[in-house]
Amino acid sequence: MAQTFTMDDLRQRLQARQHKMTPQRQTVLQVFLDHPGEHLSAEDVHGILRQGKSEIGLATVYRSLELLSELELLQKMEFGDGCSRYEVNTTDPSEHHHHHLICTTCGAVTEFEDDLLDDLEADIQQKMGFHVLNHQVKFYGTCKECQSKN
Amino acid sequence: MAQTFTMDDLRQRLQARQHKMTPQRQTVLQVFLDHPGEHLSAEDVHGILRQGKSEIGLATVYRSLELLSELELLQKMEFGDGCSRYEVNTTDPSEHHHHHLICTTCGAVTEFEDDLLDDLEADIQQKMGFHVLNHQVKFYGTCKECQSKN
DNA sequence: TTTTCTGCAAACGATTTGCATACAC
């Protein structure tokens, strides 16, 4: 089951670092809880919050995204479209290994679950003495839809 | 054996797209041939060329890097340090699968050869109907040296 | 009441672009 974070997780992690719980930080996290599986940029989040009634400064969005990433509630990633994007850092270990399939024709980003990389990480540990904490895997190619259009 | 590109490959691929062979494009490619295994940014390339006798504008470096990537002589990548980096797109299939190990402590980027991903790509093709053309794999963690320092 | 946070606007750094000139073909 996809299990995710609560505002209480946020509160606890903020306290542990002597940061304050603020409405802005809560609403930024909430945006991600409301948009599972999406890869939102700072501008995206800002736009979504503005469309709702929440007033928030863009700089605050940037600062919140960075903080939430440090608290490991979000994960930062780059898809090469010129801006950083974020997604909820799921707490479910079975979802740990989801990779991104990026269609170079239409730009769609979909996900793919896999656990093959556990072996690979063990291999890296053994051969290189490198301790893997996290990884990012991106496959570039052509999605089903774009293939059938040609 | 690591086999790489020649200036003749460059000439051919430029002609195929009705682009012109210029000294600037040659020297940019040459920088990468002279620095195998490095991940150079536009500023890096510009600096290296300036240190040699070659005068070249930074904008031209950017334009050349993009063109060389389109010609699949270079590969563009992001390591999250705020700028795009490039490396030679080796022609050797056995080197196709080299992943990047990024130490989050000292920032060192090393490489790791592997062919496990062939299976994974086949799996993606079959289950998702997504045709994989390329991939980028980054492992974040702590390198051997940084581990022993703690 | 003390410290951290927010919002704004200005600063920033990487990358792109417009345009006149120079060069490859």
Added chain:
DNA sequence: GTGTATGCAAATCGTTTGCAGAAAA
């Protein structure tokens, strides 16, 4: 000659920062 490429400087765009006022603890 013709069309593409270059170099420069200005423009752009995502992101960061300084600072005064606002809010959490």
